[in-house]
Amino acid sequence: MKEKDILTDFKAHQLILYAEKEDDTIGPVLTGSYMAANYLDEFHHIWGNFEKELFEKLLNKEISPIDLYKSLEELSLAELAARSGIPKRRVRKHLKYKTFFKAKVEELERYADVFNIPVANFFQIISTMQDGNWNMGHNLEATKSRPLTISQEKTPNSLLVITNPEKNEP
Amino acid sequence: MAAHCESGTVTNLVNHHGLRISEPLVFGISSGIFFGYMKTPMRDFPMVFSRIRPGKILENFTKRTGVKFKSQKFNDPVKAELELDRMLEKNQPVGLQVDFFYMDFFPPWHRVHINVHYIVVIGKEDDHYIISDCYHPTIAKLHRDSLRKGRFAKGSMAPKGLMFYPVDVPREIPFDKGIRHGLKNTVFNMLKIPMPFLGVKGIRRFGEKIVDWPNYARNTEQLAHNIFMITTMLEDQGTGGAGFRYIYASFLREVATILEDVVFNEYAKRMMEIGDDWRNISLFASRIAKRRDLGTEKLREMGDMIRANAELEHQFFTDLRQTIAS
Numbered sequence: 274m275k276e277k278d279i280l281t282d283f284k285a286h287q288l289i290l291y292a293e294k295e296d297d298t299i300g301p302v303l304t305g306s307y308m309a310a311n312y313l314d315e316f317h318h319i320w321g322n323f324e325k326e327l328f329e330k331l332l333n334k335e336i337s338p339i340d341l342y343k344s345l346e347e348l349s350l351a352e353l354a355a356r357s358g359i360p361k362r363r364v365r366k367h368l369k370y371k372t373f374f375k376a377k378v379e380e381l382e383r384y385a386d387v388f389n390i391p392v393a394n395f396f397q398i399i400s401t402m403q404d405g406n407w408n409m410g411h412n413l414e415a416t417k418s419r420p421l422t423i424s425q426e427k428t429p430n431s432l433l434v435i436t437n438p439e440k441n442e443p
Numbered sequence: 444m445a446a447h448c449e450s451g452t453v454t455n456l457v458n459h460h461g462l463r464i465s466e467p468l469v470f471g472i473s474s475g476i477f478f479g480y481m482k483t484p485m486r487d488f489p490m491v492f493s494r495i496r497p498g499k500i501l502e503n504f505t506k507r508t509g510v511k512f513k514s515q516k517f518n519d520p521v522k523a524e525l526e527l528d529r530m531l532e533k534n535q536p537v538g539l540q541v542d543f544f545y546m547d548f549f550p551p552w553h554r555v556h557i558n559v560h561y562i563v564v565i566g567k568e569d570d571h572y573i574i575s576d577c578y579h580p581t582i583a584k585l586h587r588d589s590l591r592k593g594r595f596a597k598g599s600m601a602p603k604g605l606m607f608y609p610v611d612v613p614r615e616i617p618f619d620k621g622i623r624h625g626l627k628n629t630v631f632n633m634l635k636i637p638m639p640f641l642g643v644k645g646i647r648r649f650g651e652k653i654v655d656w657p658n659y660a661r662n663t664e665q666l667a668h669n670i671f672m673i674t675t676m677l678e679d680q681g682t683g684g685a686g687f688r689y690i691y692a693s694f695l696r697e698v699a700t701i702l703e704d705v706v707f708n709e710y711a712k713r714m715m716e717i718g719d720d721w722r723n724i725s726l727f728a729s730r731i732a733k734r735r736d737l738g739t740e741k742l743r744e745m746g747d748m749i750r751a752n753a754e755l756e757h758q759f760f761t762d763l764r765q766t767i768a769s
Contacts, residue, residue, distance in 0.1 A: 274684065274685075274689065274715070274719055274722060279684065285550070286553065286679075287444070287580045288444070288578065289444050289446040289577075289683060290446070290678075290683055290684035290689060291446060291467070291683045291684055291689035291690045291692065291693045292684070293715065298696065299689070299692050299693040299696050299711060299715065301446065301466070301683075303444060306678070306679050307678065308674050308678055308679045308725075308729065312671065312674075312729055312733060313552070315671075315732075315733050316668075316671060317552070319664050319667055319668050319671075320552075320668075323665070323668070346544070346555075347555065347556070348556060349484065349485050349487050351485050352485045352486070352556070352598050352599060355485075355597055355599065355601075356556075356596060356597045356598040357597070358597060386592070387596075389544065389545065389592065427588075
């Protein structure tokens with residue numbers, strides 16, 4: 274691939290590719306990601322639909338919050354068990370809404386650590402209005418354009434999180 | 444920045460110690476290029492990879508060049524952090540293995556759980572570490588809690604706090620020996636490993652099995668997402684483009700100069716062409732995923748393209764084996 278054919282203008286995701294240069298050498302080229310430049314919207318579209326589908330299932334008590342985050346972070350049951358240190362048999366139970374209630378608080382802490390969220394987020398969805406739809410996020414640009422920023426602050430008590438809504442500057 | 448996190452991290456660390464070496468040379472000497480296709484219980488979809496096992500680049504480079512690294516793993520995160528701080532106080536940049544998910548200087552859509560990301564820590568300011576990440580265009584800051592989580596994430600290929608840094612870097616290294624060793628090992632990996640899912644056989648298997656992917660998917664959307672991920676794996680996950688084939692072509696160009704043998708320029712040209720074919724596969728995958736045109740016919744067409752590349756790589760590495768044997 275020639276250098277001129279590989280260059281893509283996309284500042285949000287830069288990477289190094291190797292290409293044939295004009296002096297006939299093969300060397301590194303800093304460019305935007307072709308994939309992200311052309312298909313990121315599609316990725317968000319698929320992901321947005323996936324989030325909505327999972328959220329509906331959670332509302333309808335078809336899945337547990339553990340299954341929600343496991344699916345969002347694309348972890349298999351075996352990988353989640355290995356990362357949390359909780360036996361697969363118990364993880365399988367916690368993925369179902371009915372048996373999620375058997376999870377101990379200490380186990381919830383372990384899951385939250387893997388998902389990098391506060392324990393409190395297993396029992397709430399924090400969202401802001403976007404384009405007339407309730408959306409769980411993931412779209413950074415869309416998040417920036419929202420009138421409110423909601424941040425969650427850790428405390429020394431791992432079960433307690435402080436949630437701060439802040440009005441964004443117009 | 445660098446094309447790939449492990450080869451880039453090793454290159455940056457030895458460059459810091461005065462050894463002038465390019466990333467493609469580190470990658471090639473270490474036999475970084477590879478291929479594998481397998482289904483494991485750890486993932487819902489089959490895994491496709493185009494490089495050798497994480498950690499092997501560092502290991503092979505050390506063995507084949509005589510550069511000595513000190514590597515340490517830890518059970519205790521507190522001890523691991525203290526040792527990192529101690530080395531930073533000595534102005535020693537340190538390489539770390541981490542889970543990419545916790546590198547929160549990247550946007551959320553970019554981050555996935557993968558325990559085999561490599562970074563260089565170059566300093567500390569209060570509660571933040573100063574990070575040089577091959578995939579990030581600028582020097583970044585990372586809170587110590589996030590770094591701790593990244594270093595001690597569990598699961599497959601867990602980092603276990605791995606840190607490493609060079610302790611003995613010769614000023615001059617006769618690279619020809621390392622290059623020959625690297626080439627031989629690469630040819631063995633691609634042609635001779637007796638497993639049906641590794642090397643060229645892995646590419647063939649990928650081509651055969653892609654038509655079965657709808658069986659793993661809940662719906663078309665999930666299938667489309669995973670077909671997109673083929674492109675991401677080949678082009679966007681720090682491969683230098685075309686699943687490491689372009690960076691390997693660059694290595695072969697350097698080999699021609701170092702070994703003073705123009706035949707390797709021809710091999711570089713052929714590898715670039717093989718890379719172009721992989722890129723066409725990536726673009727094809729993106730197109731059919733975007734259109735949700737994921738019926739058996741299209742997947743079979745994609746499988747045919749992959750199998751054709753398997754035959755090209757088989758011929759390439761067979762010829763390369765004869766060249767280095769002569």
